[in-house]
Amino acid sequence: xxxxxxxxxxxxxxxxxxxxxxxxxxxxxxxxxxxxxxxxxxxxxxxxxxxxxxxxxxxxxxxxxxxxxxxxxxxxxxxxxxxxxxxxxxxxxxxxxxxxxxxxxxxxxxxxxxxxxxxxxxxxxxxxxxxxxxxxxxxxxxxxxxxxxxxxxxxxxxxxxxxxxxxxxxxxxxxxxxxxxxxxxxxxxxxxxxxxxxxxxxxxxxxxxxxxxxxxxxxxxxxxxxxxxxxxxxxxxxxxxxxxxxxxxxxx
Numbered sequence: 610x611x612x613x614x615x616x617x618x619x620x621x622x623x624x625x626x627x628x629x630x631x632x633x634x635x636x637x638x639x640x641x642x643x644x645x646x647x648x649x650x651x652x653x654x655x656x657x658x659x660x661x662x663x664x665x666x667x668x669x670x671x672x673x674x675x676x677x678x679x680x681x682x683x684x685x686x687x688x689x690x691x692x693x694x695x696x697x698x699x700x701x702x703x704x705x706x707x708x709x710x711x712x713x714x715x716x717x718x719x720x721x722x723x724x725x726x727x728x729x730x731x732x733x734x735x736x737x738x739x740x741x742x743x744x745x746x747x748x749x750x751x752x753x754x755x756x757x758x759x760x761x762x763x764x765x766x767x768x769x770x771x772x773x774x775x776x777x778x779x780x781x782x783x784x785x786x787x788x789x790x791x792x793x794x795x796x797x798x799x800x801x802x803x804x805x806x807x808x809x810x811x812x813x814x815x816x817x818x819x820x821x822x823x824x825x826x827x828x829x830x831x832x833x834x835x836x837x838x839x840x841x842x843x844x845x846x847x848x849x850x851x852x853x854x855x856x857x858x859x860x861x
Contacts (some may be wrong), residue, residue, distance in 0.1 A: 621654040625808035627667035628800045640847035648857050658786045660772050660812050662722050682779050684789030698784045702737040708744045718747040746777040762852050770812035787815035824852045
């Protein structure tokens with residue numbers, strides 16, 4: 610990996626938020642903030658690539674003065690530099706209803722993201738009247754989680770990932786952060802080999818594998834670390850800043 614920069618130039622940094630950019634208090638550290646500013650000052654695009662919706666990621670993007678694209682809801686939505694919608698990929702409402710019924714059947718907590726708002730352990734009276742982008746299960750019991758995962762897999766309609774070891778995130782089949790970043794790269798005239806992607810969970814795995822340089826956080830799930838090109842320190846130790854310093858600033 611030390612010879613990486615001889616082959617590829619990083620022109621875009623894609624950052625997961627929870628467990629990656631944000632510390633355990635949900636904040637951007639000063640170290641991460643300064644590293645992102647330094648990368649931007651060198652003409653590097655910095656893109657948040659998150660499982661969150663625009664509603665819960667925009668404030669952080671604005672505070673970092675990011676003037677590039679946003680990949681939200683695990684790639685279900687792409688937003689341009691003016692925060693105008695570029696693309697949206699929906700989950701059928703009947704699939705949302707089926708998953709909601711699963712939560713009732715197994716007595717699990719859940720959340721869901723519609724185009725209008727985020728829902729937590731409650732659903733609208735007529736869920737078919739809304740457009741949906743993601744459904745999530747929060748399941749403490751390992752056996753119940755495995756059982757629900759099996760049912761989801763057998764359905765064959767979904768992109769399945771997680772953002773913690775206790776949850777399951779469900780998007781429409783083929784929709785993930787890598788797909789979202791490919792769209793962004795196409796619009797910017799870049800290739801995925803010019804991307805450094807940083808993340809910690811299964812919903813980051815696709816972009817870490819597809820990017821020219823995939824970075825796992827020190828607190829990342831084991832499979833993410835095994836799939837990454839390099840492992841930085843944790844989100845409590847400015848892992849994003851250290852990755853940017855090493856692979857973008859020191860090598861530019």
